[in-house]
Amino acid sequence: MTIDRQKLKKSVRLFLEAIGEDPDREGLRDTPDRIVRLWEEFKSHEHFNMTVFEDIGEYDEMVVVRDIQFYSLCEHHLLPFFGKAHIAYIPDKKVCGLSKLVRVVNKFAYRPQVQERLTAEIAEFLEKELNPKGVAVVLEAEHLCMSMRGVKNPSSYTVTSKLTGVFKESEKTRNEFLNLIHNGK
Numbered sequence: 290m291t292i293d294r295q296k297l298k299k300s301v302r303l304f305l306e307a308i309g310e311d312p313d314r315e316g317l318r319d320t321p322d323r324i325v326r327l328w329e330e331f332k333s334h335e336h337f338n339m340t341v342f343e344d345i346g347e348y349d350e351m352v353v354v355r356d357i358q359f360y361s362l363c364e365h366h367l368l369p370f371f372g373k374a375h376i377a378y379i380p381d382k383k384v385c386g387l388s389k390l391v392r393v394v395n396k397f398a399y400r401p402q403v404q405e406r407l408t409a410e411i412a413e414f415l416e417k418e419l420n421p422k423g424v425a426v427v428l429e430a431e432h433l434c435m436s437m438r439g440v441k442n443p444s445s446y447t448v449t450s451k452l453t454g455v456f457k458e459s460e461k462t463r464n465e466f467l468n469l470i471h472n473g474k
């Protein structure tokens with residue numbers, strides 16, 4: 290779905306009024322338009338070409354891209370949660386362009402989310418597109434709704450993971466992955 294610009298602009302203006310701001314003052318005058326542009330930018334992450342390569346020689350080991358910075362929004366408070374994503378898969382005759390792993394994260398991150406669903410959606414998408422021997426996704430994030438409000442606990446990190454195929458079945462594979470993302474620095 291595309292952004293309903295008029296509706297969004299109207300609601301941002303109403304929102305500013307509701308919290309006691311003057312939406313016509315200099316700094317806020319263009320804010321509804323800015324929010325429209327911001328959400329259009331967020332939405333633009335939704336579609337991309339998942340380039341896949343099948344000519345990969347004899348390569349059948351793990352591919353890991355770790356420390357992928359991501360930004361998302363918690364769907365309960367619409368406040369950011371952000372951190373690092375670590376993704377691994379073991380190809381079955383098919384790999385994707387490495388940058389596409391970052392794009393997959395962004396595709397599902399730039400929308401109201403919960404961290405668990407984001408983690409699962411990334412893994413499911415890679416399963417579907419690559420049909421690999423297994424996928425592992427770990428997300429580590431700080432939630433502003435827990436840092437700047439509510440329980441006000443900025444030091445807590447939320448870690449979620451989704452493992453499929455060999456990562457689920459084989460402890461050795463899982464440990465290799467965990468070792469690569471945590472100790473391989």
Ligand SMILES: Nc1nc2c(ncn2[C@@H]2O[C@H](COP(=O)(O)OP(=O)(O)OP(=O)(O)O)[C@@H](O)[C@H]2O)c(=O)[nH]1
Pocket residue numbers: 363364365402403404405432434435439440
């Ligand atoms: N499981 C999960 N919970 C989240 C995520 N992001 C935010 N939350 C939590 O969603 C919950 C929403 O709880 P509510 O009780 O409806 O909202 P609230 O009264 O603002 O909650 P407090 O944050 O405890 O003040 C809170 O506990 C948040 O910490 C997430 O990605 N996953």
Ligand SMILES: [Zn+2]
Pocket residue numbers: 363364365366367368432434435
């Ligand atoms: Zn929240």
